[in-house]
Amino acid sequence: MSQFTVEVLVTPRPGLLDPQGKAIHHALSSLGYDAVADVRVGKAIYLEVAAASPDDAVERAEEMCRKLLANPVTEDFHVTAAAADRALP
């Protein structure tokens, strides 16, 4: 078993309201950033997981997403194994 860093991106599903994104969009407009057409905000979760391989680490993280990390009704998730040399932030 080795340690792997897994990156989990949890994002609001397309079409669903995203009040945090709306608030940031509004704040950017107030600062003069008119080139921004839309903002969506999700979570970036970094897990340090003991697993047999990167694929095994990703599989474990996907199970954690289904059970805890993401809300299946309102959120999508995307899991990738970070490069071995990239430590947890």
Added chain:
Amino acid sequence: MSQFTVEVLVTPRPGLLDPQGKAIHHALSSLGYDAVADVRVGKAIYLEVAAASPDDAVERAEEMCRKLLANPVTEDFHVTAAAADRALP
């Protein structure tokens, strides 16, 4: 000017406390996921930006990070232009 989707990952700086990560780590342990050694939680922000090129879009987003999206004392940020065919989540 074209539209580009830019992914901004804002993460707590190494060594700083991350209460949200601690809470998730604790919840995962309660569910029996003992293989998880550490959890850090940040924000994933997706911006749809009008810019001349992907590099220009990234540069604009980095400026937004310095001015609004990230706290320079406690957070790091990492900006990448998402693939052109990847729509905002």
